[in-house]
């Protein structure tokens with residue numbers, strides 16, 4: 001420990017799924033691989049450091065079956081026109097599909113505010129609080145040694 005960790009850098013399976021726009025099932029396949037980074041927290045939910053996950057993901061070989069013009073190929077780093085178009089289209093559909101229902105237990109969390117774009121009062125408050133904490137951590141880090 002001892003390393004300063006940004007709240008945004010701590011991710012669950014759900015957060016990883018959001019980031020890569022995958023299903024939880026798909027992320028669980030990653031997580032179950034022996035090579036996947038060790039969680040910083042075991043138990044429920046398991047949590048990882050985002051930079052570890054990104055590094056692992058970037059090191060994975062591109063699957064044979066992911067062709068150009070697909071979101072998955074884009075996720076593997078291809079930025080050709082076809083792949084970019086596929087990614088943009090899928091991202092738009094994804095955002096349109098993401099709506100928290102009124103009884104969703106995630107209301108009032110920074111996750112709902114940021115990743116689900118919910119702007120109800122409890123979510124706005126949670127988003128503002130997370131930003132405030134983020135800023136004060138930055139200030140601590142920048143402060144006198």
Ligand SMILES: [Zn+2]
Pocket residue numbers: 067068069073078079080081082083
């Ligand atoms: Zn491509």
Ligand SMILES: [Zn+2]
Pocket residue numbers: 100106107108112118119120121122123
């Ligand atoms: Zn909400």
